[in-house]
Amino acid sequence: MSTPTLLLATLSCLAPIAAQSQVVPGQSEDGSAASYTDSKTGESITPTIEVRDGKHYYTWPHWHEWKNFKMQMRGERTDHPDAQWWPQAGLGLFMHWGIVSEFEPTGEAWAGRWSQAKVDSGRFHPQSDIWAAAETFNPTKYDADKWMAAAEEAGFTYAVLTTKHHDGYALWDSDHALLGVRQHLDGKDLVQPFVDACRNHNIRVGFYYSGMDWYFERDYMNFSHSPKVLIDYHGKQVKSLPQRPPSFRQAYDEYNQAQVRELIDMFDPDIWWGDGGHGATAEQIREWRPGIVCNNRGEGGDHATAEGFHMAEPQYVKKPVVANGWWWEVNSIITRGSWHYDARPGQTEYIMPSDRLLMELAEARSMGGNLLANIGPRPDGQFPDEAYRLFDDMAQWMKTNRDSVFGINGGGPWPEKCNVPITCRDAVWYFHATKDQATAEDPIVLQDAAEPVSVKLMCTGEELDYTFADQTLTIAIPEGSKAGHVTDVVVVDFGPELDSSPYRFKHW
CATH class of the missing domain: 3.20.20.80 (Glycosidases)
Structure with missing residues (x-):
């Protein structure tokens, strides 16, 4: 059946629905995402x-x-x-x-x-x-x-x-x-x-x-x-x-x-x-x-x-x-x-x-x-x-x-003040690190931090050593405690004194 004939058939068999003309975007355009970098110059756009x-x-x-x-x-x-x-x-x-x-x-x-x-x-x-x-x-x-x-x-x-x-x-x-x-x-x-x-x-x-x-x-x-x-x-x-x-x-x-x-x-x-x-x-x-x-x-x-x-x-x-x-x-x-x-x-x-x-x-x-x-x-x-x-x-x-990642209500200051992404549940913050991060060579570093009440490896509950000086919190996971092929999560409890309101999601 040719399309012109098909159009008449389509119009006659459709269930009655109030027609509202639709704009079909992207019809003649490539639907893939583009880079944010100029491919010729390498410069950011x-x-x-x-x-x-x-x-x-x-x-x-x-x-x-x-x-x-x-x-x-x-x-x-x-x-x-x-x-x-x-x-x-x-x-x-x-x-x-x-x-x-x-x-x-x-x-x-x-x-x-x-x-x-x-x-x-x-x-x-x-x-x-x-x-x-x-x-x-x-x-x-x-x-x-x-x-x-x-x-x-x-x-x-x-x-x-x-x-x-x-x-x-x-x-x-x-x-x-x-x-x-x-x-x-x-x-x-x-x-x-x-x-x-x-x-x-x-x-x-x-x-x-x-x-x-x-x-x-x-x-x-x-x-x-x-x-x-x-x-x-x-x-x-x-x-x-x-x-x-x-x-x-x-x-x-x-x-x-x-x-x-x-x-x-x-x-x-x-x-x-x-x-x-x-x-x-x-x-x-x-x-x-x-x-x-x-x-x-x-x-x-x-x-x-x-x-x-x-x-x-x-x-x-x-x-x-x-x-x-x-x-x-x-x-x-x-x-x-x-x-x-x-x-x-x-x-x-x-x-x-x-x-x-x-x-x-x-x-x-x-x-x-x-x-x-x-x-x-x-x-x-x-x-x-x-x-x-x-x-x-x-x-x-x-x-x-x-x-x-579930049941959270905020996000920490990444990447502005921390080298790894942070999710938050009020004063309890979760720091996510790749297999190559949170090591002695590449520790988690949070600037303008409050002093923590506790620092633990989430998957085991193991207490972790950390340093806190000049409002900078530094954490490394012992080599034997790293997960290896999945993301490590470090849980930091900053206690009830922390004002968590600046980090709560306001778009939810």
């Missing part, structure tokens, strides 16, 4: 600062508007009591999964978007080739309960699954999707097992949903990043593309809204993680599912979404995000390769060291944010083996160190 309504907005001149928006909030977040769990959630598991995972040349969803640089480096693949992977995508070893059982032990409190990515493939048995499990897997629902597993393991349910649907508008869409070059979905350069008919915008909006409403009605998610738009406004989504938490990548939302660990460094988060009173989260790949599974050697089968992941968690929590760590499941439905190595290490760490 300085953002401009704009003050609007008493809040500071940073804008990086080398980023397009959509990338800058990931670190900005517009409008007020939800005050619904059922949504206020989110700042204390701390740790989420992100899973990009779908037909891109099946496409062996790359796990990059944007591989079908043409640029000369991608062609020159062999990273461009026609979008039609990626869609063809739907013919063979068949996750016969999918065991969502195994995923979530391990995630619960590892300390994850919420999980977000890609119900539909930009390619338009729906993982649930949708009445409205044009491409998905109904068309290719006899309606085998891949979302319900995930939801059930989350509920069984006390994990909040999150849905990633792409407001962009490249399959829906494939006949009209330029698959090139450059407006000067027209590329169709077969990857061929053309002189022109068909014009979208007048009914297109309404059809697109109603199509998206119908899928959003369908997902909410079928599965009752706790989190809506839009990308390239929510598919509906946050106001509509909250009406359909009161108490849901929405990210900021659509019309309205509740929290900023730093993409990649570099975007979540203190100089970019403490001001303006935290200073503006915004909730925030860092979402990042913790493998090599891309967000989806990349079958090439050394890519998604590699999972970052446990120590590094736990330190990234500590850094986010010290600034009052959450970490949403992404692993791409294999196309057969299994997690990479290394994911379970990470989960096992995290589970052991959580048994003794969990309270250093």
